[in-house]
Amino acid sequence: MEKKATIIVTKPPYGTAIMAEAFRTAMGLPAVNIETRVVLEGDAVFALLKSAKPKEALNLGNMGEAFLMGEEYGFSLFSHQPSIEARDLKQEELMECKALSEDELQIMLRESDSILRF
């Protein structure tokens, strides 16, 4: 039977390998028949900034663009609306991604068999 895993990423996209490792995990779990959702929460929502140019600074890929390819890898991507608002980010500044309310996030976590936090 297929299990549901939610990967919550709370750390910012650059400066550490944490978000990149979360992405690697998100790519790997659907391959072993695990329904995988990723939620960008806290400083992780900065990954969705359209203005980010990590290639210029770090020669790294753009984490937001990578996560938004989730459907191709078999996982679903969500952001956390309260985290976006707390950072005063405007929707037009961000790449398009379904934003969850606090209640929706809680329901998702309750329905998850496993929660992995990065």
Next chain:
Amino acid sequence: MRLGFLVTTAPYTFQNMDTAIGLMEAALAKGHSCDVFLYMDGVISASSNIKPGQDRSIPDKMKQLVVKGVRISSCGVCANYRGVKNSDYLPGIKLAGLAALGRMINDCDRVITLGF
């Protein structure tokens, strides 16, 4: 109940591996079983090259957990990035791909992440 532990931080810098060991010892004492997946800097925890002197020996405790039936896998890619080889590992602990993490999620009733 089968418990899974995902540990992503280095031993001795963070308390996470100690916490996982303590929880596993308590769970095993109550008849539960446990799996571990070492990820990111967590892969260092099971190296037989660790020599903590008079301090607590995390590798010794992990060796005891293996003897008690705990399945411990370690991310091979993370190990390569950190210069840890299969031959560095304690007996019974092996490098594995992310499929081993998936197996742990599929096999366990609860998964606990101990990380940053």
